Amino acid sequence: MIRSRRRASLAGQVLVLQLLVLAVVVLTGTVVTVLDERRDADAATEREVAAVAESVAWADSTAAGLLSPDPTAALQPQTERIRLATGIDFIVVMAPDRTRYTHTNPALIGQPFSGHIDRALAGETFTETYAGSLGPSIRAVTPVYSDGRIVGLVAAGVTRERIIDQFLRGLPLLLAVTAVALVLAALGSVLLSRRLRRQTLGLAPAELRTLYEHHDAVLHSIGEGLLVFDAGSDVAEVVNDEARRLLTLPDGPITRAQLPESLRTLGPGQVKDEVHLTGDRVLVVNQDPVSFEGRVIGTVTTLRDHTELQSITGELDSVRVFTESLRSQAHESANRLHTVVTMVELGRTEEAVAFATAELALSQHLIDRLTTAIAEPALAALLLGKVNQAAERGVDLTVTDDTALPTTGPLTARELVTLVGNLVDNAIDAAGTGAGDERPWVEVTMRSDGAELSVRVADSGPGMSAEALERATARGYSTKSDQRGLGLALVMQVITRHGGSITAEMTYGSVVLVRIPLGGNE
Template sequence: MFGSVRRGSLARQVLALQLLVLAVVVLVGSALTVLDERRDADDAARREVVAVAETLADADGTVQALRSPDPTSVLQPQADRISAATGTDFIVVMAPDRTRYTHPDRSLIGGRFTGTIDRALAGETFTETYAGSLGPSIRAVAPVVDDGQVVGLVSVGVTRERISDQFLRGLPLILTLAAGAMTLAAVGSILLARRVRRQTLGLAPEELRTLYEHHDAVLHSIREGLLVFDADSGTADVVNDEARRLLSLPAGPVAREDLPPSLRGLGSGRVQDEVHVTGDRVLVVNQAPVLFEGRRIGTVLTVRDQTELQSVTGELDSMRLFTDSLRAQAHEAANRLHTVVTMVELGRTDAAVAFATAELELSQHLIDRLTATVLEPALLALLLGKVNQAAERGVELTVTDDTAVPSADPLTARELVTVVGNLVDNAIDAAAEPDGDEPWVEVTVHADDAALDIRVADSGPGMSADEFAAASRRGHSTKSDHHGLGLALVAQVTSRHGGRIESENTYGAVVSVHIPRERHE
């Protein structure tokens, strides 16, 4: 289908990219979390050692012990208890000259304290990270003040090893949360990728681009209207320029309700070569569902313009009608001539003259009457031809005496022939039913300064109001061998000129068309 090499569907590429981004985000987030937890652990250790150092330095017993002859014997047991209770690694109480009075390692008692004490000697409590006798540690040094003088110092510390051990005990929880976040994100990405796959039909980006380019080129080049309706919303996802032109659709989104009346009721079922008549066009409509993996995803509606073809077909039907009329007249003329010749051969010349004269007068009377009142040549030829056509089918067609047409206005000659011809054809078809008794058709066409009125009555059964409305809206027929365009074309012309078409069953099945002239003037 596509010439390019398939590099994986868009859904797979999106999934791979998402997983890569998520992995980087989770890993970076985890690393930042570890660093943050490490910093928080250091800050917590500093706060803890400061609190212990200041508490011990402010205790009255500490000052008294420092002024006693043997500070170590008093302070060491207290330092051991406080260290065990607070989880610190060492508590060192010292003299201002750095001499240790307490230390976890008894052998170091009496030695000199290593580390910074200058700020403490100035009366300030501070913290520092220092590699002392127990290794790197975070320690706090607080002054012991008595009567405004620094009489001793208290250093409390936690080794880095202990802080690391505490941090490592919490690390599995961090890693578990990171793994859970990664798993949850991966599952979400897979679900999203599946959704993208359904929406893109499993196509790769190159295929989607090629498909769009071809789709856009085809939509603008084809001379057939195309609409693709979504299966859920009923709104057209695709509407090409030809569809907007043929159906007179506005710019912007198109819904079923925006279509001409006869197309709104199609639903989503399958339609094949169905003829519809809109305001000014004759359209051939096809509709079919769009399926993907057994699931309905939309409906395709195509419309093809048949207006010009229908016009040419109408003209061809008129020519065929005239030909059939001439053939029928020639046949009748041959029969009458044969009858007259036979009468002459039998010596009944008077009867022959009377027969020939009567036939001539009857035909000539109709021609003279219509020629005097119907001044539109196309309509005159149509009525004369329909009289002969009806007679050939055994139907008596009468053109009433009040028929008078000075001109085709407000219709064109072609439109007038379309309206009268289709109404008469329908009437002849209805009257010529096999069970009809003495079938007849009556035609009246009258035009004056106010309006053009056309009335066609026949002896047929007529149509109900619903059947008449359906036949006027689009191609509809109660006969299986008819396309049913006649009445719809009449309604199209009538609506175009602001007229009305009505049907009633009185002395026969009567169809009336009224087209005002004032609207056009």
């Protein structure tokens, strides 16, 4: 969409404001400096004229000249030499009655001095600004003593015109420094504005506010968890509400150390639809690096909750297993029925009855044993289905006679099916990869003594090391080379939830043992 009226960018507005502020500050500083220089010049002039007046007054030749028959002849040449040497405008030596004996303008000699002399007659040296015969001037007046009495006065001064001329001679340098300062400040503002424009993408303040409001609304409304990290930083810049809920994160800043272990080790690279497990959730994780001007500035990680979907998938898998088991049993029953019918047709009725009775007794014995030993019907049905499924794959699956599970404690039927079903599935898969000529086998033992529930699944497969088991229970591990599964990770999720443990060892086969304390939840 093209705007009919483009607002000035934030960088542009800041630049204009900075230039105005800088101009005001520099000009104000210049005015203050000018006034300060003028004050300093006046103070320096006062000290100078006071020093000259006192030097002349304290000279013995001054008192002698005042007491001589012709004070002007004695003092005029001397005061003029001093005036020219010091660069002041006038030195006046006068009688106590104001009569001038010396002056820069000889025509004024003999005329009364214009200015205040009362404080000098009282013995004080003072300075003042006064408009005298040469115009406004800064002057100092001091008494001349001879034998302890005042025999005359000395006034020395510099006209305002000379002070202004001296100040104006230094003003170009001051203005040049001011101009350089203003140019440097403006240049710095322009550079800062360019940097700010790059960082704000040339957006106006209203656009930035709208962008923030939309950004904040999106973060709170999207159904996926979102984590944003800057490159090289361990503190998340953005953590939305859904991410806090999915990862059970507290309020406030979040660091990588607070994330589940599998998310802490993601790295800065791209991740697509990778499955991770937390304590009670199954998450699908995607991560993309964020680049700006050809460099990576951070990562964006999204989290999708697949816990319910995984649960439904597990239930569908169980239904599929049951369906395949029923299909297998139906197929096997048809074969047996055809066998019995054929034997009857051949007149071998006794053999037909014996065959049918033996098969029925074997199947019924397994069903009776499992339903008696295992209190949870869903678990018993799962094991019956796994027996038939394993048989179809050429694996002998047995449930040991010492299996006894009268109580399952805090575990729900779904958790039991997840725990045992995934352990058995992994064992069946692993048994088929074992070496040797013997028929693959899987053995399941479940016990509950009131304090602890234990599930032992052994198989004829190659087994797993402690490191392999740790990887398998972390997330997305599979013994199959063409995919990454969730079986053992889901098992670990159930175990962790109930404070249990899992170990793997190689004894009479590859053995995986799960222990879950029942505590007071029996």
